[in-house]
Amino acid sequence: MADNISHPVSLSAWLRAPVPTSSWQARAQQLWLSWRVLRSNPSVMFGGTVILAVAVIAIFAPLFATHDIYAQDLSIRLQKPSMTHWLGTDELGRDVYSRLLFGARITLYIAGLTAIIAAPLGLLVGTTAGYVGGWVDTVLMRIVDVFLAFPSLILALAFVAALGPGIENAIIAIALAAWPPIARLARAETLTIRKSDYIAAVRLQRASSFRIIFGHVMPMCISSVVVRVTLNMASIILTAAGLGFLGLGAQPPSPEWGAMLSSAREFVLTNGIIAAIPGTAILVVSLAFNLLGDGLRDMLDPRHG
């Protein structure tokens, strides 16, 4: 450095600096470049924006809601949308619009928590099985096979039946159904990564298997796991809605969208709106996750090594 006065560098210049001078700067630059690539992909931007909007709605639901979601008024039940109740009322006279907003919280809560449980578990099992091989691989993959043999909804039903209904149990059940495909994917990736020269190089430094799996193999698997989980989100949300529909997920009077759909079943012919609304909401969020996942997959595959 020619002088010792540190000039305040604008963020833009800092991100565009040709030679990074610290590891933070280098990492920030890479993230910024990835962001620019993301920005150019319409699927990702559209899906991502919708999900972000839903997240904002979920977080600020109390601000956006117009009524108390638990307030029943049987005299105004099953009303069509009006100025006071923007999306009408349900069979117990509760405001559909406000319940929809709070239902978003539950949906995102379930989706997020399931991802947080299933993805690391699948990643851990898959990379370990793929890297260590031998009997560890066989045992772990047979366990995965057992889980995969059941259709996910049936599996989730079985767990909820055993654990009892409730939203937390529903999450555990769905997560247990969601992790095996991730493990399979991570294992497949690991089998390819294992053969590369950079892994050979770190083996030649006598790195422990632990260090290799966590420090070298997992970082390479993360992008495909993220894509896979995002694409699976739709099915996770639908499974949660399905459990709610069957009364096994969030319990009444919780405004979970699947439960709302279930209770609106009887009234479809008289007041179709109260069934269509939560159904549309489920559709929109699932679609948004699908678009996001599709866009991410297009970007990350073929991967630039």
Add this chain to the structure above:
Amino acid sequence: MTPSQTPTKDRILETIGLRVTFGTGLLSTVAVDGVSFMIARGEAFGLIGESGCGKSTILRTIAGLVRSYDGSLLFANKELPHKRDKEFFRKVQMVFQDPYGSLHPRKMVESVLAEPLAIHGFDNPRKRIDAVLEAVGLGPAFRFRYPHELSGGQRQRVAIARALVIEPEVLLLDEPTSALDVSVQAEILNLLKSLRRERHVTYFMVSHDLAVITHLCDRIAVMTEGRIIEEMTAADVRAGRAREPYTRTLLEASAGYVPAS
């Protein structure tokens, strides 16, 4: 000095009857078929052969990447176990052929160089990293670069730095320049030559390019179909003194293309 005259105390690497088979039963192929040679401390030994002759397999077996083999491998006159210990990996390192595959895509240069230092418990990592980056002609500014931001030649320099940062005694080189442009090759070959002089490292290099191997190595062994058929000095190669017909073919082919007309 001919191989048989190398005093035992000067031998750093030796193979006796090395045999490596891949696959089992009917599908098994013998990649290395009873190979014996030795390398003296401080010399540059080359192994030349065409693709599929088994030369890379020998290198990888010595490095410890291939666990099942028959025969003996000796390092500093002590037999090596099939599963090597940390000390061995501190003393023997390898530079791979493909610079585009030998660096972890998600790791910065600094991380790549810091890791072996951490594993082997070296002190002062920052200084050592700066020093080795200078030694390979890159400089400390490259510490925070990712592999995809580097050219082929720069990546190979990082790979060489990674191998040298823990100060090994032997460097195994798997065709270090064959994936590089011809114009970049000269830089890397010069770098390898000067590093060997400065650090007194023993080189064991494998290649299919006779000119490259003769430029860098003192003694050269010729390999085909899993066996070493001849050992020569660089001077022998230059003078065209080949005994075996295959070696002669190799020498002729390396002399270039002669038009039919």
Add this chain to the structure above:
Amino acid sequence: MVEPLLQVDDLNISFHGGRGVTRAVRGISFAIGREKVGIVGESGSGKSQTGRAVLRLTPKGAEITAKTLAFDGIDLLAATEPQMRKIRGKRISMILQDPKFSLNPLMRVGQQIVEAYRVHTRAGKAEARDRAMAMLEAVNIRNPARVFELLPHEVSGGMGQRIMIAMMLILEPDLIIADEPTSALDVTVRRQVLTILDDLVSRRGAGLMFISHDLNLVAEFCDRVLVMYAGRILEDIPARELKHAQHPYTRALLDSLPRLDRPVEMLAVPQRDPAWLDGPTIRGSTS
């Protein structure tokens, strides 16, 4: 003076990417007649893109402009896609580096040659098969009937490349573009493949554009050499006069290679002079 088959005048190839415009080829001009012309350069010099531009096979997002890009009187820039399809394979063909990636892995090699033939001619199956066998013999494959039935992964690198040559030459094109055809091959196999290519090209009177990063190889094999650097042609010289090359980059490339007959302590590393980026092209005597 050789009658030009391919005339290129002020060719520019640019890519519009996220970070602005990259100019891969910047205003090059050359001509190829019925002779072997080598284009030499390092990665990024634009040599591969030049070869692809002739066949309009550049990647999407590439913008090609030129004052002239003509083959045998046909304007290649103005040609429509159906017209280009008639030219590709039949009048200009291309041999790529690695037969592993350019042969269809699921189809028998003989069948691929037959298909290449039948796409452009109205030949029947039997006639096409006979011609394919004849081509396999012409590329020195000793047991054509057996090799005909093999799948690409069952043949060695050298044989795969010879099969590629058979496939690309069966229609007797006037111009062949070869992009690093021997780089993936062993040294002893390289000579065989080059001999075959040499023979077929001279006997049929075709022109050859040989793209490579190996100056020595190109010097020995071709009649004329074009040295490219950073998208420009720095020197255009007959191969036999390469020893007297004038451009410092060419000289540097020649001096930087290790040679069995001239051992040196340290190899001369080509120094890059920024003046070369926009300097003139040095043209040799017969171009």
